[in-house]
Amino acid sequence: MNRLIDVAVSHHRRVLLLVFLATLPFLWFYAHQSFRNHINEFFDADDPDIAYYTTFQEVFGNDEVMAVVFRDTDIFTPENLSFIRDLTDLMERHAGVQRVLSLTNAEVAVGDGDTVSFDPVLPDGAVTSEVAEASRGMALSHEILTGQVISADGTTTCLLVELLPFDSNEEKGKAIRSLQAAADSVSGGRHLRYSGGPCVEVEINALTRRDNMLFTPVTFLIIMVIVYLMLRNAALSLLGQVNILIIVLWGVGLLVMCGEVVNTVTVVIAPVLLAISIADSIHILSHYRTLYNRNGRNHRAAVREAARNLWRPCLFTSLTTGMGYLSFVTTTVRPVKIVGVFTAVGVMIAFFMSVFVLPAFLMACRAAVEKRHGDRSPLGKGGQDPLIGMLTRLGHWVVARSGVVVLVFVVAAAGVGYGMNRLRFDTDFAAYLKDGNRVKKDIRFVEGNIRGTVPVEMVIEAVGPESDFTHPESMKVLSEVADEVMAHMAGQYTHVFSAADYFAEIHGAFTDGEVGEGALPGSRLDLLDYYELADPEVLERILSPDYRMARISFASKFGPNASAEKVRAFAEARVGQILGSNYRYRFTGLSSLYNTMDKNLKISQVRSFGTAFVLIFVMMFFVCKSPLLALLSMVPNLFPICTTLGIMGWVGIPLDTSTIMIASVTIGIAVDDTIHFITWFRRNCEAGLCTREALVKTFGDTGKPIVMTSVVLCTAYFVFMTGSVKPVIAFGALAGLSMFFALLGDLLILPALIYLIKPALCRDEAQGDAPGRCV
Template identity: 25%
Template sequence: MFGKKISFFGLIAAVFVTALILLFPPKVVFDYNFESFFPQDDEELSYYLGFREKFGNDNDYLLIALGGQEIFERSFLEEALKINNQLQDLELVESTVSLLDLKEPVIGPFGVRSREVLDIEGDLKSQKEKIIHSTQWSENLIDKAAEYLLIIVNNKQNISKEDGDLLFEEISTILNQSSIKEIKTAGKIKAQGEFVKLLQDEFAFFLSISFVLIIVLLYVIFRSWWGVLIPLLILGIGIFWTMAFSLYLGKPLDVMSVMQPTILSVIGLAALVHFFNHYLNMLREGTDKDEAINNSFSELSLAVFLTALTTSLGFMSLYLTSVPSLRYFGLYTGLGVLFMFLAVVSIAPGLLYLFAPLKTAKNEKLRELWRHGMRNAFLKVTAQKKAIVTVFILISVASFMALSDLKVNGYILDNLPRNHELVQEFEFFDDYFGGSKPLELSLAVGKKSESLLDRDVLIEIEKLENFVKKNYQSAVILSPLGLVKGINKAQNSGNENAFRLPSRGQMEKVREFVPRAVDESPIRLILDGFEEGRLSTRTADMGSLKSKELKEKLDNFLSKQIDADLLEVRLTGTSHLIDISHESVTDQMLRGLGVAFLIVAIVAGFLFRSWRISMVVLVPNIIPLLWMCGVIWLLGIELKLTTAIIFTVAFGIAVDDSIHFMSKLRIELAKDKSWLYALKRTYLETGKAIILTTVILASGFSVLTLSQFGVTFYSGLLISMALVFALLADLLLLPLMLIPLKGIWEKKNH
């Protein structure tokens, strides 16, 4: 099957495909869009999309804080006004909101006039006292201590990644040219740009470090130039095919793609070690080179294909989740595993025929050491059956109890460590200006009201605002009530004390000025007809766990304190959707694992035609996942959306050892050996390969702990540990579980 002719044909075909990609290369695109983490099958997303059509996106803004000096000095304010005006002139900026450009109406006997909220040419000392004691502006456009001035830049709605990068570069140029001592920024266009830059750096880093690791491992294992260069070339081509394929189909490289080079290289390397180790053993036994190559690939191709298939389908099972980022990571990584298998079987045999040596040096001492060690291990395992089973049960039960105590919690900037500069800048706005994370509530009239501007409805909105302010500790709240309060203030000559809900008698006078207030509002707060509106504010990024608690508290408040016949309220917005995504982690994880378990059961059933054996094979691969839960609990790691993939990926890779073990057992049984003798031979011969591949895989994944991205770091740490746990389960527990199945096998074969 893998003779010279066919092997050279496969090599030529691989070279041809690679040449075509080089001649017609895909465009390399890096992207980070946190909306790709929204659950697509959730009714909340459909509702938000309708809400966004009416009111616009809730996160298309950039927060800019200017300070580091006395901000009520004329020179500072003139420089800040210059910045504000330059920002307004940018093509992709729709508007800015700050004390520098806001005007408030004053309604008098002679009509409506406007006055500046902050008059740079006026008495700054008296204006400072007025502003910092204003419920309308303090901790909104100026912090409580009057150390920073806030400019909110409303950029183009649903701005693309490319336009966002361009706009933030233009804004950064303006800010860098100013003389203001301290400037802080936070917002979507900054976060996406910073994430993509980090992605590019990390992608290049892990691509290079993966190959360095591979070179070291290959040299340690084979100690020859061909044993390093041939695998390195094959792995490079496999990764190249995978990346090119995804880019051709328009899939940009994102935060999840950072892990792909390491994942694919260690999986491909494990497959090559199986093939090359078998090939070298045959040479040492005196087999002809050509026959050794042919036999090695012919005998092991099915087992390696099955491990590649189970790993691939394990990744692809993530496609059944409802989150686009996880779905496409699973799909393209799963396809990448198959591409890597194709690269191995199409390139490796031909290169071995061309460059591999005719013979290899013997190291009988090392081989005997391995044989002696594995033989002793098998004897000790069978002799200590009760102790081993007891230890596995105790640890598994403890881990299961830890599983029930794990907490789900995620943040907007979830993939970055909390001490990262980008995270700290966002936290600055949480501390000084009430938050950087948007909070949106949809408002609609109840069945007993006709308008959100009815005074009884406004009283309900006021109760809601007070609840949000107290419990969410939010920034200033924008709502239809704020419009009415502003008009009431204007009708009282701009008196700050009049920024409140007017009396019933005054409401009729207020109504005639509402259309103008709606038009002049920096964001759309109420629709024509006044039947639908929004309550919009910002909060700190407190995590999905705290957000869930507040959501439950809000629901309780709405059911008991808000008259639904007058006002209907619903939490919505991008932040709410991200919280839902994190809360769905258990469901997402079970979807992927359920399919992965089924796949392994089918493969084991295919090999042995027995459902009992299929179930036995599952057990030593479920145990590492349970133990991983124990490690997560011990280390205080919180579950979140991105950690949902770790369980599915770990299971898909760890099960490879069991498949290799069971495939070898099947081969031994096919030689008419008894069940126990075949089991012993399988343990002795496959044990070494399983240990080597586990070392390779665990070493490869441990490299990911060097990442700044949380999902990458925890994937490396936990998958490495899961692989070690799987090795222990396969070498200690699986043989003990297979011994009692002797009767089942003999009954099926007699």
């Protein structure tokens, strides 16, 4: 490694030329990022739930529905009904729309002697007051339409726009925005509201794009300011920024090159790489400056020795950080895996750039760097850096009060543990939006005035042809399941529709309502006759071609996954009893996938953190070369994780697709400063110092770059708080907070534990000196 560093210093122009040429293709890919937040992106392609959902869509059609809603004192006026008709026609002709259901194209079954016809709620022709009143009576008396396309009080109507499948979020976003613009252009002053999963997905996608454009430049500027204030050398600060800019271009460019997309989870990769990759640069630049002033301003020697002295701890810090992120490959949430893999790769790119390319930059810009060395020196009276002096005094204080520090830590751990017990998991995508967001306000309006817009799909499958859905008994089973689920989920589920409802409507029309509302035919011959009368387009949406699979569609309000767990638990306890051995059931659709993601998050938390902990502990053993010191080093790195998770539990912040990464990210990054602290502590012990002296000197040797990197990391993560999506905001706030706690762990808890336990490294233990002799 030292030989490669010497080559980079001696042939710096060639090194920089190669790096420049290698950066060009990554720059091209960086500029061609794509954005996608569809639920499918959160699962592996071979995931069984995604596979079943795909099969469901192939059998029954796409279940992505957009709701267009408006409210008036009376929907059933000639003017409003004419507008709904025009809007329905407009949307049916619009690109990307498969079908539309509204008041003006809905049909109801009407008995006519020994046959049944399907009459439109609003007939063709002019809409007069008489026609409007007839439509009112027909719609409000129809159980299926009420609560689906018209509210019970007749003041709110909903157009359900079923979309075609789209290949990309960009195409879906353009189609939905075009639909909204077309609807608004003919609204005549009516306030239209748009709701449904596709609207939420497109909105989150747009916000992700906005955040991606904001986070990286803001983080870059903040890091540049902080590094300059710490180093007080514009040239050194600029070189550090150029170095991390290349790292981000390579890291994100590689992501795009591999065909990956940016979403609410992977959007953190670029700014996180900026924050992480500056750490090695800060240590090398800070050490270079110290060596330059110490060895008679010999630039080449200072560059060379800085890289030689620090490549080993930088390698270990890169490996531990990379392992922290690489542990995400054990998760079952695909975007988290992507963050883990590509951030880990980016971290190793950062090591290469910092140890080999940064010295080449320093050599190429020698004149500018040396010219700025005397400008605005950070040194105070007596030629000592004030920050180093303050950290040295802190070291004396910690050593003198090590017992108090550890006691406070133990007491705090009790409160943290209680908070951790209150942690919960949640993947409510609508809750990701801020309360003032237009889409979120529209969702709440629609849910409060007419219906839920989250589809919950339940498929009942007959195990044999003798129990398929051409038998009345099967229809009755379908009806009983739907009724019991609706009763159990009252308040959350607002509407249900299945083949049983459809054939009950036909049966009621055929018998003129004599058998009672919701009654089903008792004869298989009657049911088969109804199949002949039914609309084929309706049948293909609710039954499979072989009549072995029946779809029950529930309309749910957006909400936490506790509701999905509630219905699943009820289904296991009750639905199985209703179905018996002749049928089996399965939930699918977006709601089901969100619930599956919730379970995956719980598994991911345990797998990723457990993997990261084991790998990092093994790495720390090689760094510390002492089992006891390695064990002690893990305490200050668990401290920020447990404290942050405890705060989440106390405050009520859930673990979701973004915050789930905090534990593994924190331990992977926090251990970096621990490695630098222990590396310098060991060197001071090997130089003959006792534990007290070695600890205090370590504060002066590496305390400043530790503080610098911690400040940079805290601030960089806090940039995420300017984001537009709640999980990203929470991730930024919590990750920044965890970096602060990591700093406290490294500068307070770690030295206090080392001084109290005194692992056999320094001469006071090796030679049997009494601690009191070491002053």
